[in-house]
Amino acid sequence: MTRLQIATLSALAIATTCSAQALGDSWGTGAAEAEYYRIVDLPLPKELAFEAGSMCLLPDKKLGIGTRRGEVYVVSGAFDEYPQLQLHLFASGLDEVLGLGYRDGAFYATQQTEVTRISDRDGDGRADRFDNLSDVWGFGHYHEFSWGSPVDPEGNIWVVLGLSESYHYKAPYRGWAFKVTPDGESIPIASGIRSAGGVAPNEHGVMFYTESQGPWNGSCSLKHLRPGGFMGHPICFPAYDLPLGQQLGPKPTEPNNQSRMLVERQRVKELVPYAVVFPYRKMGQSISGFRPDRSGGKFGPFENQLFVGDYSLSIVMRATTERINGVWQGACYQFREGFSTGILSLELSPEGYLITGGTNRGWPVRGNRHHVMERVEWSGKTPFDIERISIRPDGFMLTFTEPLDPQVAADPRNYKIETFTHIFQKFYGSPEVDQTTPQVLTASLAEDGRSVRITLDALVKGHVHAFDLPEMRSQTGKALLHRKAYYTVNEIPE
C-alpha cells in the first residue's frame, strides 16, 4: 500500500469514527419495528418553534404541552384516528417548562426557578393567574435545569434540580429533589442528583427520575426518588446544613471514589442504587421523559410497562421495575428507533398512542429535525419480543410476547448472559467492568408456552445482566425483533 492510500484510509477512518462514535451505532432494527409500531409525524405550523419539554394528559382527549420557550399549549387532535393537531396557547412567557401537571382546572408548571400554578379564573381559555407555589431553591447559571413531575395522587409536584453547570454546587439545593404540596409547602425528598431528564411515577405509581451519565453515574439510569435517599453525587452535601435540608436528616457518609455501588451501599445507608441501568450508547445516551402504558392493551403487548425517551439518539426504550427486598430494580429493552428529533418528553394516552416531542438544539442529536411532534401507533400486529424479565432466587423468569418454539426455549445454551458493573467514581462515566459470564443451568418452559424460567450458576449482585437471545424462536419460527435486554440486579430475592 502506498503512503498516499494509507493517508486516505486513515482520514476516512477518522471521519467515520468521529461521526459514528459521537452518537453511537443504531440498533438497526428500525425497518423491522415499523411493521409493528409506526412513527407518524404530527405536522406543526412551519413558522412555529415548538419545543415540547413536558406533557400531561388533560380531560376530553386533550394534551397539555409545556415548551422550552415557555409556553403552555392545550392540544387537541393528537389522539384522533387521523391526527391533526390544533394548538391552543393557554399561557406563555414562562421559563423552560420541563414539568407539567394538571388538576382541578389548573396547570402546575415546573419552570427553571419556580413551580407555578396557572389557572384561568375568567374562563376565557387563557391563563390569567400565576401562583408561585415553590421557589425554595437557588440558581445562577443557565445550565441548572429543573424537572417536574405530573401531579401525583395527593396533588403534589415532585421537582428534581440539576447541579450547577451539571458538575458543581453553586446555589442552594442544586442536586436535590423536593415535593411541592398544593399549599405550596416544599418538602425535601432526596439529595445526590446530577442532571435529570424527567420525573414521573413508575408503572407501580412510585416516583422515579431519569439520571444522566457523568460523575458518580457510570451510565444513564432510572432511579427511585426514595424519601430520605441519597442518589450518589455528594457535591450537594452543603445543603444538609440549610434550614430545609436539615429536614432530610443528617449528612450521609461520603462515598469512596472509584468504588462500586454495591460496596458503597453497605457503607452509606442512604445511598439508593440505580434501579435500571441503561448501558451507555447501547441503550440511549441521555434518557429523558418516561410514562407507563395504561391503555389496557391498545398500545400492544407492553401494558403497564414504562416507555423511556432518549434525547441524543432519538429513540424510545421500554423498562420494567420490581421491588426486591425493599429495593427497586428492573430491566430495559429496545423498543423503537428512528425518531426525527431529540426526545425531551413523551406521553402515552388511554387510546394507546405514544406522543413524543422535543428539539435538537444545543446538544448533538441523531434526529436531524428541529421542532417535531411525532406519534407512535401500534399496527395491531404483535412483535415477537421479550415482554419482560423478572428475577427469581436462582435465576430469572423471561416472558415473551408470543408462544415459543418449545425445543429452542428449553435449551439452556440459547440464553447468552453476560454481567458487568460500573466504577462508582467522581470522574465522568465509567467503562463496563468486572465482567462475568454466568452459566445457564436449566431452562423450563411454563404451561403458557410464553414464559421460561431459567436458573443460573450465579446471579451477580450489583451487576447489570445483559441478555442476548439470537437463537430464540417463536412457535411460528420467528426470530426476536429485539434480542437484547439488560436487567440490573441490586437484590436477589429469598
Add this chain to the structure above:
Amino acid sequence: MALGLVGLAVGLAFVLRWQFGSSIGPGSPPVLGAFAHGEIPAHIRGELLLEELACIQCHEAGPAHEVTRSRMAPDLSTAASRIAPAYLAAFLKDPHGTKPGTTMPDMMQTWSIDRRAKAAESLAHYLRSRDGQTFATQPIDPEAASRGKALFHTIGCVACHAPRDERGWAIDVQSPVPLGRLDQKYSVEGLRAFLLAPHTVRPARRMPDFQLTPREAQDLSSYLVTPPDPDPTNEAAAAGRSLPLQSEPVGPVDPELREQGRKLFSELGCAQCHEPQEAGAAPSLPPLHKLDVTEGCLSGERGGWPFFALTEQQIGDIQAALDPAALPTTEEQRIQLQLLSRNCLACHERNELGGVLPDRNEFFTSLDAAIGEEGRLPPPLTGVGAKLQRQWLVDSIAHGQGARPYLQTRMPGFGSELAETLADSLAELDELPAVEIEPLPKDRKKAEEVRKVGQTLVGDKGMNCISCHSFAGEDSGTMTAIDLVESTGDRLRPEWFHHFMLAPFRFRPGSFMPQFFVDGTSVRPNIADGDQDRQIAAMWHYLAAGRNTRKPPGMRREPIKLEVGDEAVMLRRSAQNTGKRGISVGYPLGVNITFDAESLAMNQIWWGEFLDAGGVFRGQGSGQTRPIGRQRTALAKGAPFATLANDQAAWPAETRRELGHSFLGYDLDAQQRPTFRYVCEDVTISDTPRELANDGSARPTLRRTLAFASDADKTLYLRAATGPEIEPHGEGGVRIGRGLILRAPEGSDLIRGTGEQRELLIRVPIEGGKASVAIDYRWEEDRK
C-alpha cells in the same frame, strides 16, 4: 428499441381504458416502468423480465442468471377485505382485461368463460375464509380528495404512475406502471391502509413506502378512489362496464366452494407467488438454463401454462437472457438491474441511464426556486457509491433519508434488504482517484487551528459558502442550498468532498456553485498560504464537526425579536441587568420593563422595540434576553422594600429572601398585562404597571400603581432607583440616567447618598391597613 417501446406504451392507452368487456380479450402485455430509461441491452431487459415476472417462483434460476426471489407477488391473505368483491371476481376471471399491463399471468387461458367465472367464485370463497374481515366502503371527503390530488402530482407518485387529467383519467405518458381502476378496486380505508404500509401487502417493495402521515394517506386515497368523470369523447371508456364498488352484502363462506377454491389456489399455481401458501405440490419444471423456449410460457401458444401475453420483443429479450452465449452481466449491469426493477431511474440518472422522463418533468418542483434545477430534480446517482458514506446511503434507500428539504419530490423507502446490497455494490464499483486528506491533528490546539482555517474559509471573508448554503438550520437569506453542517460528516466521504471542491461542475453540471480552485491555486491565497489541499482539508474538518460547530464569520445572527401587538408580551428568562429570574414585559404602546421575581424590584425600563430572545432561544440557551428599544435605564438593585427607623437609616444589605419577603405570582388582565403580587415586611403588595399614551410623542408613559395591605400600620420605603445619576428634575420630578423622569406622589420622594450609593426612596405611609401609590415613568423629548 426505445421508440418501439414508446409505441407500445401509446398503443396501450386504448387498452388502459378498455374495461371489463363481456368476453376474454387477447391478453395485455406486462408493462414495466423501467423500460423507458434508455438503451439497455436485450439480455439485460430479459433478465429484468425474468425477475419481474417472477419466473423463478416456478423455475430454478440456474447458475448464470441474475434473477433473485425479490419479486414476490401481493399477499392475498387479506385480499377479501382489501379489494372490492366485484373487482376481485373480475380480476380473478380475467386479469389482463381488468388491469391491462399487469404482470399477473392468466392461469386459466384455455378455460371457457363459465369455467373461469366458477373458478373465480370458488377462489373468492377461499380467500374470504382466510380473511377475518369483510370489505366495507366509506364516503369520500371531496376536500381530502382535492388535497390528495395535489399530493399525487407533487411528491413523486407520477414518476411511475400516469398523472391524471382534470376529470380523473390517466394521461397518456411513457411507460406508466399500471394502476387499473382504483375507484372500482378499493375503498378509502382499504387504499389508505395500503399506502401507509405498502410493504405489508406487497413484499416485493416495487411500490416503495413514502412514509406518509395518516392524514396524507387519507387524502391520497380519497383522491385515487374517486371515480373519474364519464368521458363522452372516449367511446371505449364510456362503453366499459363499471363495477359496483360494493355489491350485495357478501354471504357466508360456502364450505364446498372454499374447498374447491383452496385446491384451485394450489393447482393453478397461485401459491407459487402469493400468500397464503399452503402445502401443495410444487410443479417440477425445468430450470431456466434448460428451458425449451418453443414450449410453455414463451411459445406464444395457449396451453396449460401461465399466459403473460408477452410481445415478440419481450420474448426475444427473455430468449436473449436465456441464450447461453449471452454476454456476461457486468457489475454495473447488476446495479442497473436493481435500479431498473425498483424504477429508481424514473427520478435519478446514473451513468447516462434514466432520469426524469420529459413528460413527467413538470411534476418535479421545488420549494426554493432560487436554487434552480438542482433544487428541483432528485440528485444523480452517478458515482454515488464514492460520494456517500455507507450508512447514509443505506438509510436513504431503506427509509428515504434525505438532505434536501427544498425538493418537493420525496425519496421513498425501499427497505433494508435492497439498501444493504445496493449500498455495498455501489461502494465497491464507484471510485474516485485516491487523494491525501491531512487528518485532523491529534493535538487539541492544533486541531482547533485547522478548524479555524475552515471556519474562515466558509465565512464571508473566505469562500463565503454561507451566501447560498444554509448553516445549522439557518438560511443564507438568498437561497436554501444544502445545509453545510447538518449532515456533512455523516453523509459525505471526505475524498468526494475534496474532488467536488476542486471542480463542482464535474459532479453537478447544472449547479450554481463556483469553482474556488483554479490550476491548483485557491482564490483565497492569503489563507493557509493558499494551499488547496490544506484549505479543503480544513473546510472538511470544520464542516464535518456538525451543527454545533462555531458559526462562520459573516453569518447573520438575526435577533429573535418578540413583537408586541395589541396585547402585552411577557418572557421570564435570564435578562440583561437582572439575572436568571427576570420577567420582561412589552406593552402595546411601546414601553417595556423587566421585573425581577428574585429581588422583587422593577429594575429596568426602556421604550420602543421589546426584546431579542436569541440568547435564550438558540443553542443551549446560555445567553440572556436583550432589550432592543431605546434609552434603557437601570433602576434599582437589591431588595426594593424596607422599614427604616428614619429617613437617614441605611438601606438593609440583606437579600429579599434573607429579609423574608416572598414572591406570590402575578395576574394578567384581558390584554395580558401583569399585576405582580408579593409580600414585603408583612405587607401584601400588588404592583400594576400600565402604559399611558403621551400625545404627540413616540415615548409613552408607564404608570405603576402599587396597592398595599397590612394588618399593622407602618411606613414602608420603596427604593425606586440606585446609582450615580439620580437628580431632582423640575417640579416634583426626578431624573434617572439620561432622560428618564420619575414622578412620585408629592413630597414622598427622597434622594440621598452619593456615587454608586445614591438612591431614590419613596415613603409609603400605611394607614388603616391600606395605602396606594402611583409612580409615573416617562422620557424627556430630545432637545432640538
